[in-house]
Amino acid sequence: MAKKYWLVKSEPAVFSIDDLEKCTTTYWDGVRNYQARNFIRDEMKKGDGVLFYHSSTEPNAVVGYCEVVKESYPDHTQFDPDNPHFDPKADPTRLDSAKRANPTWFMVDIKFVKKFKYPVTLADIKSNQKLKKMRLVQRGNRLSVMPVEKNEWEEILRMGK
DNA sequence: GCCAACGTTGGC
């Protein structure tokens, strides 16, 4: 299976590339969108490259990249009423319920690889012809996890250094 | 803070 490429969004006020650099490896929890869930559950494989994008900040930018180090497993935060990502529909009141055995939401582990010397801003991406087709810059795309083409990955790494 | 886009929910 060929290596694939992804982009994940994070608000740096919540979790930034610096936070990832500090902890090195983390689980990517809290994805609550079915399309993004399917990418995580079915398609993200160990060794895949993941661009790390800061959203809702100034400037919005791809700030580095990381790597998938553990493939999909249940996102435990869906079951925890005290967690902001709690999902009452996924919640099994009983620990042995079928819902816990058949979870709705999944996560992967990602590991820090590199912080860009030059963050690749949203404006940079929009003004680069080679990146016109990126899902990130297509109309109304709110996915927090999305696939990236190999040539787009290479171009962004080239821009960020 | 505004608002467009779009996913989800719930009444029918």
Added chain:
DNA sequence: GCCAACGTTGGC
């Protein structure tokens, strides 16, 4: 199954 209402995302 339709669709209006509502909530969230995220750029500006």
